Amino acid sequence: MDYNFHWRPVFNKLPDLLEAGLLTLEVSLLSMVIGTVLGLLLALAKLSPLKPARWFAITWIELARNTPALFQLFFFGFGLGAFGWHLSPFLIVLVGLSFNNAGYLAENFRGGFQAVPENQYRAARSLGMTAFQATTRIVIPQVFKIVYHPMTNQMVWAVLMSSLAMMVGYRELAGETQFLASKTFRIFEYFLAAAVIYYVIVKIILGLSRLLAWRLFRYE
Amino acid sequence: MNETVTFFSGFKINDLFFLGEAALQTLMIAAISISSGTLLGAICGWGLAEGKTVVRWTLNSILDVFRSVPLLIQLILFYNLFPIIGFDLGPFASGIIVLSMYTCALVASVVRGGIESVQQPMRRAARSLGMSYLQSMRHVIFPIGLRAVLPSWIGVALGVLKDSALVSVLGYVELLRASQILMTRTQEPFLILALAGAFYFALSYPLSRYSKQLEERWAS
Amino acid sequence: MIEIQNLHKYFDVHHVLKGIDLTVEKGEVLSIIGSSGSGKSTLLYCINGLEAIQQGEVIVDGVSVHDKGADLNRIRQNLGMVFQQWNSFPHLTALENVALAPRIVKKLSKAESLAIAEQQLKHVGLADKLDAYPSSLSGGQQQRLAISRALAMEPEYMLFDEATSALDPELVGEVLETMRMLAEEGMTMICVTHEMGFARDVSDRVAYFHDGVMEEIGTPDQIFGTPVSQHTQKFLANVR
Amino acid sequence: MIEIQNLHKYFDVHHVLKGIDLTVEKGEVLSIIGSSGSGKSTLLYCINGLEAIQQGEVIVDGVSVHDKGADLNRIRQNLGMVFQQWNSFPHLTALENVALAPRIVKKLSKAESLAIAEQQLKHVGLADKLDAYPSSLSGGQQQRLAISRALAMEPEYMLFDEATSALDPELVGEVLETMRMLAEEGMTMICVTHEMGFARDVSDRVAYFHDGVMEEIGTPDQIFGTPVSQHTQKFLANVR
């Protein structure tokens, strides 16, 4: 082996990497929040009897699920740029991830709505609750429980996916890593450090999610 | 400047061939990675479902890494690691190795789920007829588990097909990279992205529809 | 009084209720029997407006349920309903299950609704399960919970849709006991049931449904002793 | 002959069978009754070695099932078993379901095993369902399929674990009929059941289990007429 590892520069830059890790968390979390809201709307649109709403939802969902995420980022970058729409690198990543998350989450939500037994809604209505009351008090809490796990997975997926930001010039963890590595040419060392940080972020998310689930779903 | 040398030129017919060739590369990378990853993943999944605690724990923690670190980072890491440890693997080989391991990790959990979905009762029924462990695996658990697994396996395969776009980061000219090259040469980002997107979509959409149908058919 | 006149119900082209005429008086207990798919559940859903109807009328205490102007939420408060399955709300404790509707539908105060809930749960013998989640209750307890939840709205009518048929045999007894108790207290009840013993002992009248038609209705003695319709005879022979 | 001597079974620290002694003679039909969780299923699983035991012995035709050297696959061929949940193999037709084990376990030729399968399916009244997949069969038909699948191995004993309790009431009859037929043909049977009618009419003896203990065993008349144990009395009162 002809290669000498240089770890010191990586250690020196660790604060920068960790800071970039926070950006990663920020952009993925934001994209989850936006994706959840949009996903819920898309799920309802897809279940609605309105044809245009259904078609809009289906188009969005299928495009998001059947093309590469990187392609979607490029699209929101240079694709839209062709029409004179300019998003900053941060917005490209945020919009791209939110678009993708919404597509995947919508399907989860739809599955969740369908998994709550219809008698739950009927039971609520038979007690005199309005449609809105039955939906918000009885159905949605149960849907939330069903989609909680898939949502956690989507959050992890969003964190992993956010690394694509590197390809469109946003300096979250992967982008910052590439930036630092390109200055010192120690690609392997830097990216190994990044890999470890990603791993830790993912584990923290999963741990927190488990903790939260334990608090939220005592009734199981 | 010499008139015969042009650096930029519009989109031409033979660029379609260039894209087509790149699409073939995408398919090839995906096909090889999916098949080798599936094979490996099936073995690992069996170990996860039926192995001793030590085996399960070890396998799980290794495979977990592939699921918790962005694929992009994995690709860069291994691409730079192989030459360091003395193998000069090009982007193609590196990409396939990383994608295969990634596929393996995903397939393993799918297969584990499949084996576990053939619940105790079915195994007991098989064993109570006098079948040996291997006979019950081969004639009962495996064929029934396969049904449970096939839709999710298609999901994994489509995911890998889309993720193969990331091999572009190693400079390998697959579909998305080719689009990028053409995009900057021809200044027609929208047209070219639309072509690439359509290719992925045309491949992914029917298959995901099919897998949904399978799921519904076999759910009953 | 519940009056059903020439009720027709379709699911798309599928004709599920083919002209039902039926009157249930205050204080009466009516059991409905019949084989699977004959439209028994659908009838109950039509009575409290959970399913739309295509022809005929359902009149509860003089109000036409399927009228455009009908205040369904109000009517339903008067028609307690217990289903075969998935009755209790899994994310709420027993007490919360029962107290929710009085609070948000009847707009009672939190304290009032909890007091009513506690009282109703005691009524059905769940005094020691107030803070339990449904998942930790047996099937029988869950059904009694569902009954008390309906009772908490102080309905004048109770509709039971095979309230015992998803239960383990051992748990059927406690639920039937509760239903019997209600009947003795004078509640007006329509019970779709597979429990012939209950139908025979408790009901004032028994109706037999076959393929969307009410083929026979009469006292338990008539229906079980001298059924007229061939279908009824065959059904009763099968169920023993 | 099946002999069970001082059988103890634990799940971790949970003592599920607490010293069972029981002998079932050739040709005998034994029904086991008892409330949920009393260990009835576990006993059946211990008899054919699907669960390990911690103390005691199970001897089938002179062979100790839980001996290290015991050829379990061989013993099990002699002990047909039918479970509560219908567990016909969903990926195989009825005929293939029945023919599979004779072919791969007994190593019969394809033709032979198909012939046996066809014969057994006719035996349980499924002659017209040979090529149907389980998903297109009713619950009762699936249970009869499971019975014929066990019979195809030509066992000398049949173990039934609540074979009818997951069925719609209407479908129970056909399965009990099939079991009755087997009993009349002289099959040795151990039937865990909730069907008191069946236990009373068909069994030679009835055993009552309570909390891992066989509290009482005797003729149906003894158990149903003059039960000694308080638990038995209470159980029978509940189930009626």
Next chain:
Amino acid sequence: APVQADKLDDVIDNGVLRCGVVLDFPPIGFRDENNEPAGFDVEYCKDLAKVLEVDYKLVPLTWSERLPSIVTNRTDVVFGSTSDTLERGKTVGFSIPYVLYYSQAVVAEGSGVKSFEDLKGKRVASALGTMQEQHYLKYAKKWGVEHLYQGYQSENEVFLAVAQGKADVGITSNTTVGPIVKQYDNIEPGPRMPWETDYTSAIGPRKDQSWLNYLNLFITHQVRSGRYDELWGKYVGGDAPELRIPGVYY
């Protein structure tokens, strides 16, 4: 004792020269209309292989991959306009300069950028891992406008960004400005950057002195034979710059 083979021996023995090039730097390196590699650097690779009497294998690289490809032994040499900084010299070996540049901006039409100082407050883009990036970021830091900087994977993306209006200014090399301005209607030549002339070298493994010697020799021969002038004239146009550095021996 057997003499340890060096890179020069290896290349001759393998019969293949693995030559790294960057293909989004027209006219020095680019893909022609058949999407085949072309340009000044590509010709140098071919010429080097020819004098070594071996085949050549072009390895397309991004800017940031140039040094790692040498370090991890994926290329034998990179003709990739690599500036000869002392920092980089810790990692790879440099030949004598084979071509010179200075940095120059291209600006979006109507951006009003006339001098270097005008860049303050503008959205500035360049390719990741280039000298331009590193020089400019020093000024950006001083001005406190780092957040306005955009780093792209390739120079072509930089130009596309300026053309689409994502960025106001792209920093590139003087050689590139001509073709770019010709290509895009809405891009104009911008001011020259204030930092020093860019001396760029071929790079190879740091420890392989004999290989670097050979590269030096190759570069001087390219100049003496007139090939340097010829290729410069063909791809860039005009007179090729003097490779001598005033006031110092190389």
